[in-house]
Amino acid sequence: QVQLVESGGGLVQAGGSLRLSCAASGSTFSSYAMGWFRQAPGKEREFVAAISTSGRGTYYAGSLKGRFTISRDNARNTVYLQMNTLKPEDTAVYYCAASASYSLSSSQREYDYWGPGTQVTVSS
Numbered sequence: 001q002v003q004l005v006e007s008g009g010g011l012v013q014a015g016g017s018l019r020l021s022c023a024a025s026g027s028t029f030s031s032y033a034m035g036w037f038r039q040a041p042g043k044e045r046e047f048v049a050a051i052s053t054s055g056r057g058t059y060y061a062g063s064l065k066g067r068f069t070i071s072r073d074n075a076r077n078t079v080y081l082q083m084n085t086l087k088p089e090d091t092a093v094y095y096c097a098a099s100a101s102y103s104l105s106s107s108q109r110e111y112d113y114w115g116p117g118t119q120v121t122v123s124s
Contacts, residue, residue, distance in 0.1 A: 002026050002113050004096050009118030012086055016122075020081040022096030022115055029077040030054075033099045035111055036070060036081045038092035038120075047106035048094070049081065059104040086122045093117040 003025040012018050022034070036048040049070040050059045058070055069082040079096060097111035105111075 002029065002032065002098050004098060004113055004115035006094060006096050006115045006118035009094060009120045011121045011123060014086060014088055014122055014124050016086055017082070017084045018086060018120060020083070020094055020096075020118060020120070022079045022081075024077045024079075024098065026077070029098075030074040031100070032113075033101060033104055034070075034072060034079040035097045035099065035105070036068075036079075036094060037097060037108065038090075038094045039117075040089075040092040043092075045095070045108060047108075050099075050104040050106065051079065052104060057104060059106065061106070083120070086120075088122045088124045090120065091122050092120060094120055 006022050008020040035050040037045050039045040051070045055072045067085045072079040095117045096115045098113040099111045101110050
């Protein structure tokens with residue numbers, strides 16, 4: 001089992017930046033690929049980014065166009081999501097998730113553990 005807790009959400013002006021963190025419990029964090037998803041009110045949860053166990057492989061939703069960067073620090077059992085040039089349409093609850101699968105995936109069904117989420121609100 002692994003427990004995940006997101007932090008770093010909040011209110012930011014359009015065009016600004018925010019960095020989310022996801023802290024994992026346990027000593028086997030480095031064996032999980034990690035992902036970020038988001039869900040706006042009334043919309044389906046969508047994939048944002050994923051990162052391999054080592055941090056050397058990454059995968060992003062094409063719609064982000066390079067604005068978001070995922071990274072991880074296995075020594076701190078933490079994965080990050082750097083969000084730049086934020087837009088009002090980025091407003092959502094952001095979730096981190098852990099996957100025991102070897103390959104990176106944008107599918108929610110490939111992730112085994114989920115955090116409770118953190119709210120990101122981008123004002124116009």
